[in-house]
Amino acid sequence: MTLTAERTHRPAAGHRGGGRGGGWQRRETLMLMLPALVPVLVFSVGPLLYGIFLAFTDARSGRNAVTSFVGLSNFGDLLADGDFWASFRIGLVWAVSVTVLQFLASLGLALLLNENLRFRSFARVLALVPWAMPPVVIGLMWRLVYHPNAGILNSVLQDAGLLDHNVDWLNDFSLALPAVIVVGIWTGMPQTTVVLLAGLQNVPKELHEAGHMDGASTFRRFWSITLPQLRPVIVTITSLDFVWNINQFGLVYVLTQGGPGGQTRLPMLFAYEEAFRYGFFGYAATLGVAFVIVVLALLSIYIGRQMREAN
Amino acid sequence: MRRPLQYLALVAYMVFLAFPLVWLLSTALKTSQEMASLTPTWIPRHPVLTNFADAFTEQDIVGSALRSLVVAVATSALTIVLALPAAYAMARYRSLVNRLAVGWVLVSQVFPFILIIIPLFMVLRSLDLVNTLPGLMIVHVTFVLPFALWMLQGYVRAVPRELEEAAAVDGAGRVRAIVRVVAPLLAPGVVATALFAFISSWNEFLFALVVLKDPGVATLPLTLVKFTGAEGVVRLGPLAAASLLATIPSLVFFAIIQRRLRSGLMAGAVKG
Numbered sequence: 001m002t003l004t005a006e007r008t009h010r011p012a013a014g015h016r017g018g019g020r021g022g023g024w025q026r027r028e029t030l031m032l033m034l035p036a037l038v039p040v041l042v043f044s045v046g047p048l049l050y051g052i053f054l055a056f057t058d059a060r061s062g063r064n065a066v067t068s069f070v071g072l073s074n075f076g077d078l079l080a081d082g083d084f085w086a087s088f089r090i091g092l093v094w095a096v097s098v099t100v101l102q103f104l105a106s107l108g109l110a111l112l113l114n115e116n117l118r119f120r121s122f123a124r125v126l127a128l129v130p131w132a133m134p135p136v137v138i139g140l141m142w143r144l145v146y147h148p149n150a151g152i153l154n155s156v157l158q159d160a161g162l163l164d165h166n167v168d169w170l171n172d173f174s175l176a177l178p179a180v181i182v183v184g185i186w187t188g189m190p191q192t193t194v195v196l197l198a199g200l201q202n203v204p205k206e207l208h209e210a211g212h213m214d215g216a217s218t219f220r221r222f223w224s225i226t227l228p229q230l231r232p233v234i235v236t237i238t239s240l241d242f243v244w245n246i247n248q249f250g251l252v253y254v255l256t257q258g259g260p261g262g263q264t265r266l267p268m269l270f271a272y273e274e275a276f277r278y279g280f281f282g283y284a285a286t287l288g289v290a291f292v293i294v295v296l297a298l299l300s301i302y303i304g305r306q307m308r309e310a311n
Numbered sequence: 312m313r314r315p316l317q318y319l320a321l322v323a324y325m326v327f328l329a330f331p332l333v334w335l336l337s338t339a340l341k342t343s344q345e346m347a348s349l350t351p352t353w354i355p356r357h358p359v360l361t362n363f364a365d366a367f368t369e370q371d372i373v374g375s376a377l378r379s380l381v382v383a384v385a386t387s388a389l390t391i392v393l394a395l396p397a398a399y400a401m402a403r404y405r406s407l408v409n410r411l412a413v414g415w416v417l418v419s420q421v422f423p424f425i426l427i428i429i430p431l432f433m434v435l436r437s438l439d440l441v442n443t444l445p446g447l448m449i450v451h452v453t454f455v456l457p458f459a460l461w462m463l464q465g466y467v468r469a470v471p472r473e474l475e476e477a478a479a480v481d482g483a484g485r486v487r488a489i490v491r492v493v494a495p496l497l498a499p500g501v502v503a504t505a506l507f508a509f510i511s512s513w514n515e516f517l518f519a520l521v522v523l524k525d526p527g528v529a530t531l532p533l534t535l536v537k538f539t540g541a542e543g544v545v546r547l548g549p550l551a552a553a554s555l556l557a558t559i560p561s562l563v564f565f566a567i568i569q570r571r572l573r574s575g576l577m578a579g580a581v582k583g
């Protein structure tokens with residue numbers, strides 16, 4: 001939802017009316033800002049900086065635990081930790097597949113909603129519902145769908161002759177991750193669809209008309225007019241989706257708690273367990289810092305490449 | 312030829328989006344005997360509302376719903392009180408804070424929650440606010456604030472400055488001009504922001520999981536997650552009913568503000 005933040009360069013109209021001096025105005029601005037500034041500084045900027053510091057310590061969860069600076073040794077442990085790498089691999093598979101499939105599904109839906117079809121407004125409303133639901137309810141709902149005995153998925157697939165026995169989707173070693181990925185796609189579709197639809201509506205109609213006159217086919221017009229026009233929107237929303245997905249926690253925690261046998265233990269579930277089950281605050285913070293570096297690196301490669309191709 | 316294919320695709324999308332919701336509703340209306348049967352059906356054979364009654368009596372659903380309500384209402388009220396003056400200043404005066412606020416909204420997306428939640432937990436522990444509702448409220452306010460600030464300053468900007476100045480010239484005085492002229496025009500935006508804060512807090516799970524360890528103070532999402540125990544399929548009916556009830560406030564409020572949220576998203580993403 002924070003896409004709005006993209007609009008950074010709107011010049012704020014510097015208003016100096018009524019002959020007031022700059023100093024007076026600065027003090028007034030500060031007074032007005034202070035109530036909002038203090039909580040953000042104390043409860044999120046400060047903790048964030050302290051969290052980065054913790055990554056270089058051996059902090060434990062105990063109230064009176066003695067913390068000492070250990071330099072980069074946590075990072076060394078992390079690189080040698082097989083469980084971390086397993087979790088990291090799962091996280092990448094999850095984030096890339098959800099982001100890509102979500103994008104393709106949402107693009108398809110946005111293209112349909114942009115056409116003059118019947119029931120379009122009903123479909124638009126329906127497409128927004130997952131956005132409003134509590135993530136916990138989404139997780140519980142899909143657990144009902146995937147339930148081995150009482151779930152509808154097994155029943156439907158058996159009626160269609162695609163299955164001959166009940167499958168325990170969320171407890172199967174090879175099926176749990178794909179099953180969770182489907183829920184991830186379902187959950188994130190509204191935001192992506194809304195953004196892509198807005199992008200489509202901003203593609204100038206004249207371009208399409210010109211393409212039509214030149215005899216370009218529908219597909220051809222989509223490929224050489226719509227997609228290039230949409231590129232900035234696509235890059236923005238897929239980057240954000242990727243960041244949101246790789247940092248996902250609640251949905252998967254409710255669905256599988258990371259099981260079976262760690263097959264769906266996303267990196268943030270791993271970090272949560274390290275911190276709040278085993279009490280390794282420092283180590284969990286190290287994972288967080290390592291993650292910021294990896295995500296920023298991946299994003300800059302992706303965005304950089306897209307920008308080069310656009311030019 | 313294109314139209315039928317398009318409708319086919321649209322129907323496929325609607326089925327994918329709607330079937331889990333339909334299943335949730337269907338489960339909520341089934342008797343426990345029917346839940347235990349080995350052939351689940353879409354439409355309940357004997358639809359009943361007993362699951363909703365059970366949801367109210369079991370597992371402290373009502374208690375945790377009340378706690379969620381207290382936290383969510385306090386979060387939205389406090390968010391508005393803290394954010395409104397700052398939003399006014401952001402919209403009317405050029406300042407460094409504008410850019411910082413925007414920067415912070417973006418930065419807070421990239422940083423994984425674990426980096427903030429561990430130190431935040433330590434801070435709350437030293438203030439003796441772990442396992443308390445005010446503790447959770449503080450966390451929710453902090454994390455709703457940047458986006459609320461951004462929403463609100465957009466609404467302030469939409470109120471023409473000339474109106475405010477004209478009222479001031481007419482001798483109304485600056486504060487009275489703001490109260491009489493700006494406030495009424497701003498009210499819809501304030502309501503939208505407050506509802507947004509309410510939904511964020513009401514739905515929130517992760518911070519609640521860390522801050523509220525004691526089941527006696529659990530909010531609704533925490534209680535729902537603990538609902539499914541070892542008892543198996545018999546309990547799924549009340550769970551589905553409780554889940555549906557928990558969704559209603561968010562869904563209603565979201566319906567009210569979705570146009571504004573959507574236009575906000577579009578303005579940011581498209582005109583970037």
